[in-house]
Amino acid sequence: MLAYIARRIVYVIPIVISVALVCFLLVHITPGDPLVAVLPADASQELAAQLRAAYGFDRPLPVQFGLWLLRALHGDLGNSIATGRPVLAEVMRAVGNTVTLAIAAAVIGFTMGILLGLIAGYFRETWIDKVATSFAIAGVSVPHYWLGMVLVIIFSVQLNWLPAVGAGPNGSNSWAWDWAHLKYLVLPAITTSVIPMGIVTRTVRALTGDILSQDFVEALRAKGLHERGVFRHVIKNAAPTALAVMGLQLGYMLGGSILIETVFSWPGSGFLLNSAIFQRDLPLLQGTILILALFFVFLNLLVDIAQAAIDPRIKRG
C-alpha cells in the first residue's frame, strides 16, 4: 500500500508543474491589459511604462513564469495588483469559505443522493424509482443560479426567514457554527447541493441496479442471507465508484461556483475568481487557479488512495 501511495505522489509532481504552466499561460493569453485595475485608459504612456516595469510585466514571458514559479515554490504567490494584499492570504481565506459551503452542500447533496439512489435502484422500475429519478434529473437540469434566485425570492424576500446574501452577520471572519451564522449557509448550500445530489443519485441508482442483477447476489440470497445482509454487500460493491464520483463532485464544489457565490455574495473562491477576472488581476487569478487546481489534484490523490484501501484489486492494477 505504501509503495502504491508513493507511486501516486510521484505522478502528482509533473501534473502540478503542468497545471502551473497552463494556468500561467491561460491567464497571459487573455486579451486586456494586466494593469487595468491600477492604470486608467487615460494614463500617459510614460506612466504606463513606469508601472509595467514596477510590476515586472516588461520582462519576457518565460522570465515572468520562472520568477513566479520560484516564488510560488516558496509559498509566495505575490500581491494582488488591484488591492496590494498578498494573494496567498486572499486565496486561503476565500478557499476556507468555499470549503465551509462545499462541506455543507456535500452533506446535503451526498446524503440525499445516496439515499435516493439506493431507493431508486432497489425499487427499480416502480413509481418510487420514478419519483427519485425525477428529483435527480431536476437536480442536474435546473440552472443552479436560477434556483438560487428563486430560493432567495421565496425564503428571504417573501417569507423573510433566511438572509439573502453574505457569510454571517459580521462577515466570514467571525464565522461560528451556530444558527446565527448557519442561517446564512442554508440557501447557498442547498443551491450548491442540487447538482451533486442529482449526479450521485443517478450513479448510485445505476450501480445498485447493476449489482442487484449480478449472480453473486442471487447466490447470497440462495444461501439464505437476509435482505439487510444483501444490502450491505450491495453498498460495499457500489462504494468505490460512488466514492470516486463523490470525490470529483466535492472537487467541483471546492473549486467554488462563480455563479452561486456571486448570487449569494458568498466570499469564496468563485467570488474571488469573478472579481479577479473582471479586474484582470493576474497574480490573483493565477494564484486562485493554481490553488484550486492543486486542490483538485490532491483530492483525486486522496480518492485514489481511498479506493485502493476499499478495493484491494485497484492497487494491484
Next chain:
Amino acid sequence: MRIKKTTRAALIVALALTTAAAWPRAVSAETVLRIGMTAADIPRTLGQPDQGFEGNRFTGLTMYDALTGWDLSSAEKPSVVIPGLATEWKVDDADKTKWTFKLRPGVTFHDGTPFNADAVVWNVEKVLKQDAPQFDPSQVGVTASRMPTLASAKKIDDMTVELTTKEPDSFLPINLTNLFMASPAKWQHFYDKAEGADAKAKSQAAWTAFAKDAAGTGPWKMASFTPRERLELVKNANYWDKARVPKVDKMVLLPMPEANARTAALLSGQVDWVEAPAPDALPELKQRGFKLYANEQPHVWPWQFSRVEGSPWNDIRVRKAANLCVDREGLKDGLLAGLMVPASGTFEPGHPWRGKPSFEIKYDKAAAQKLMQEAGFGPSKKLTVKIQTSASGSGQMQPLPMNEYLQQALAECYFDVKLDVIEWNTLFTNWRRGAKDPSANGSNATNVTYAAMDPFFALVRFLQSGMAPPVSNNWGFINEPKFDELVKKARQTFDPAARDAALAELHAASVDDAAFLYVAHDVGPRAMSPKVTGVIQPKSWFIDFSPVSIQ
C-alpha cells in the same frame, strides 16, 4: 412620616434601577446605515481608491479629504469645486506653473496627528516622487493620470504649500480633488514596524498595514475591515466641518456585484440602501414603499467618431444627422424605464461649462434625413458604419440593447449600422490604441462611456489633437485647430469665472461640430428603505453620507 420615608426610598431605588436599566440601552442605541455597493470588492482604503469613482465615493471622500472638494449639498445645482483642506489658492503672477495653497488650520488626522504642509508634501510624493520611501506604484496610476500636470510640492511654512505644474494649467484645483490626504505619521508607524528585505518591501508592507487601519481627515473613520466582505466606518465626531459631522453612528459597506442579489438584500431588510437596483425590480420597490433616487451624473454614453482619412464621420452633415436621428426620450421611457437623461452634449443647460451651442441636439428625423440626402445618401444608398462596443462594463449602462436601439433608429436616416461586440476590458484597452490600430477592426466609431467630472476628462483628452493615441483618449484622431486653441485658452485662464467661460466656449464648439453622437447621461439610481432620510443626490458621481439619518 416613616411610611413616607420608606416610600421615597423605594421610589429612589426604583428610579435608580430604571435609569440603570435604561442607560445602557440609550448608550447602545447605535444608528447603523448598511449599504450594498455594486463593487465586487471594497475599494482600496489606503487613500487612493481603485474602482473608479465608486471607489472615491465610498472609501475616498468618506475617510479622506483632498485640498479641494466637491459641493454635494444640492440636487439641483451642478456640483462645483469648493475649498477642502485648502482654504484658498492662487497661481503665481510671474510664473503660472507655481501655485500657493493655504491650508485649513486645526485639522487633525484620525490618529490625532496634525494636518499641515509636511503632510501635503508627503502625500504628493507618495505618487510622484519615485525615490520617496512612501512612493507606492499601486496608487500612482489612479492618481497621477487624474492630475496629469502636477510635478512637485514644496513646504513654504506649516500652513502653506507651493505646488508646481509641468506647464501652466488652470485645471489644477479641480484635479486636486483626486489626491486624498493620508496620515504620514500612521504610515511611518507601520513602516517602522514592518519587516522586509529592503525599503521597498517595508514600504509595501506599511501600505498593506495602513489599508487595514487607515487614518485620513474625513468625516468617517475606519472601524473594521474584512477584505471583499465589509468595511465598517464610524462617524468622526471631531470632523473639522461641523456641518458635515455624520448623523448616523456607523456605516457598513458591503460589496454586492450582482444587481438581483443587492435588490433582494434590500427587500429582505439586510441592507438599508443599494446602489443601482435591478431595473426589473423598480415597480416592486416603489410598491413596497422603498425610496428611489436618481439624478443626472457627469457621465456620457456616446459614440466617439473616427476622424481618420476615409471615415464617413468626416462629413459634419453625417455627424449632425446621426445626432438628430435618435429619439432619446423614446430610449429613456422605453428601454431604460426612465433611468437616463437625454444627452444634448457633454454638459446640459445649467452647467457652467455648457456654453451656448448653436447646433441643437434633439430628435428631428426629417432634418436628419435631409442632411443625409445632402451628403449623398438615401433609401437606396445607405451609409454603412461600424461601431465597436461591449456586452457589459462599468458605466456602459445596457450597451447591447441601447446600440440595437440606435441601429434601428439610424436605419430610418439611411445608416446601416454594424456592431462589433467585444469584451469590455478589451474595448477599454483598444480605446487607448485609437481608430488607426488593427484592434479597431475596421470600426469607425467606438462606444466607451466616460466620466465628465473635470475639464481634462470631459473635453481635453478627446478634443485636443495632441491627445491622440498613444498619448490619451482622442481615439478618433480629432484634429481641429479651433479645439486646440480653446483648450490652450482654458488651461491658461486662471480666473475661475473666465476659465469656466473658456471651457463653455470649448464645449459649445464641440457640440456645434457634433464631435460625438451624444446619447445619454446615466442617473446613478439608488434604492433605499423608507427609514433612511436626509438623502441629497447631487448631479455628481459622489454623494455626501453625512446628512443621512436612519430611524
